[in-house]
Amino acid sequence: MRFVAWSGMMERPAATEPASPFRTARQREEDRLAKREAVLRAAVRMFNERGVHATSLDDVAASLGISKRTIYHYLASKDQVLLECVTIGLQQLLQAAEAAREEESTTKGRLVRFLRRYAEINMDDFGRCVIRTGEESLAPESRPRFRALKREIDDALRRMLSEAIADGAIAPVDVKMAAFALAGAxxxxxxxxxxxxxxxxxxxxxxxxxILLGGLLPRV
Structure with missing residues (x-):
């Protein structure tokens, strides 16, 4: 009897690459941004609670259980921390104006939506910091950006008021004074x-x- 040799081999599962113990560039960047955001969030809450002048980066670092030197890996100075905090708040307001324009079909709807979000943002951490921070708290070189962003928000509000007046959605008023009154309130x-x-x-x-848009006087 002849035996035929079998030359086949059992299939083996495909080899898998071992997981790298090293973080990718993207993961490192995400980690850096998360830590930077944690510093800003801790700082903005202290600025709001204690005031800018009564808050030091040592205080912020201690609240996070890190050293002040660690903060300098993400932000160069206390002024930069403050500028970043107010910039976030102001950009949230600008984004609210853009969202109102994109998602509301009427001039009154845009105005109401923007004003409501304006108030909501100012009751949150970064918006609150904008209102509680006078430009004198910032370094002279940081103040132009602060003023420019605030001017953009004022311009956005005035445009919405002008458009609502133009199509009869609200009464004709002095747009500049109305914007000041609404923002102030x-x-x-x-x-x-x-x-x-x-x-x-x-x-x-x-x-x-x-209340602001409806007024307080009884209708006749």
Whole structure:
């Protein structure tokens, strides 16, 4: 009897590459941004609670359990930390204006939506910091950016008011004075609103805007 030799081999599972113990460039960048954001979040809360001048980077570092030197890996100075905090708040307001324009079809709808978000943002950490920070708290070289962003927000509000007046959605008023009055009223919750209060920021914002746009006098 003849035996035929079998030359085949059992299939083996394909080899897999071992997971690298090293973080990728993308992971390192995400980690850096998360740590930078943690520094800004801790700083903005201290600025709001204690005031800018009474808060040091040593205080911020201690609250995070790190050294002040570690903060310098992400932000160069206290002034840069403050500028970043107010910039975030101001950019949130600009984004709110853009969202209102993109997502609301009527001039009154855009105005109401923007004003409500304006008030809500000013009751949150970064918006609150914008309202509580005078430009004198920033270094002279940082003030032009602060002023420019605030001017963009004022321009956005004035455009919405002008458009609502033009199509009869609101009464004809002095646009400049109306913008000042609305912004002034909606900035103040940044000073008196407490997150632990009985009403949410969203509820308060809606009530404030209803009063401001509806007025207080009885209808005749």
């Amino acid at each position: 909606l900035n103040w919750p940044a000073r008196w609103h407490s997150p632990d209060g009985g009403r949410s920021a969203e509820e308060l914002a809606a009530s404030l805007v209803d």
